[in-house]
Amino acid sequence: MAVLAPSSGFLPSIRLNNFEGPLDVLLHLIRSQKIDIFDIPISTITSQYLAILDAHEQLNLEVAGDYLVMASTLTQLKSRMLLPRPDLDEEGNEIDPRNELVSQLIAYEQYRALAEELDELPRTGRDVFTRPVFPEAAGVQRPLPEADLEALLLAFRRVLARIGGEIRHHILADTMSVREQMGVVLDRLRQGSMQLDELLRDQPGKEALVTTVLALLELWRQRLVLIMQQSLYDSIIILPNGEAHA
């Protein structure tokens, strides 16, 4: 095949941003040039791959390592292909040094294709829609009485949604003290149990909300309070932990 000249000049320039890592780039090189994946011309592919890397002076630091590891794997393979092969399997046959890389490429190619198929499935909220709101279900009692961290976080998100808050991507300066708020929460619990909604209702603003929830989590971790939920979507109840005081 004439296209297999060991240069990358004929390849349309490749932007690594469009790829999901070294395996993706190699598969592109192999498939776009109709190379037999079971007989990869390692030296050609290596120079093409290195040329692509060279063209990107600034590699995204997060992925640079993965691309460079592949570069060294390829370079090593290239030299092993030139040497007589000492590697034999149990039956005394020579082991092709490329086998491992080829297996990796085939495995990745499978999942890459499956990812595309998943994306093509009719997706709820994108292609098909179901009734999103069920006001009539609000009063329904449901079993599932386990309050866990996820339930707590969900409840917190609901409260945030109600006050129009959005905490993601905000880094808060620590002007309110979690430790101080732990004291406030414990103080309010001295009269007995209280609902999470109740506790969060009169917090002035997002920062106070976040601090209170952090304080609550910390109290929970230290087993100073108990957190209970009777059923799914039910209100979450906070109790002072009697044992801890005893």
Add this chain to the structure above:
Amino acid sequence: MPEQRLAYQIEALILAADTPLSVRKLCTLCASEQEHVIRALRMLEQHYANRGIRLRQVAGGWQFHTAAEHAELVRGLWQTQPPKLSRAVLETLAIIAYRQPTTRSEIEALRGVKTSSSVISTLLERGWIKVLGRKEVPGRPHLFGTTPQFLSDFGLNSLQDLPDTAQLLSEEEIKQIVRANSEDTPDEQA
């Protein structure tokens, strides 16, 4: 006709329910035999086959949804468009779906790149994956698996309905194929 009446009852229940209704639940609610309920469901499914809303079985239950061919029209109801999923998110989701329970390092080994935390947290926030536990190896990494929400959002009744599950090759099968093929091919003229 009692058969038709059962179908209408089921139709009403499915419309009013906020989660997909299982056949078992429908049997209890309608005080009817499983085979009658299933027959009624098939009848309804057929009735809705060419309508603007469809009846489907997802995550083990039955549910109404709008037909996919009206997707664009329906999206016009809202100003925001559903976000596109990045390839990193989709590939990670595919690996978790087909290989669960799986760890982050297995995902990274398969994709050949590091998995950024934002990919995992996107999938967790969507409610498509969850932590099933920890693998008892050094570092005790999280084991990830998909959720019923994943099945329901992708219109799947169970994990067996994932596309091409049967064709998926295991690592061992891939190795065998590669070995067999490398014996056939002549050595590269390096």
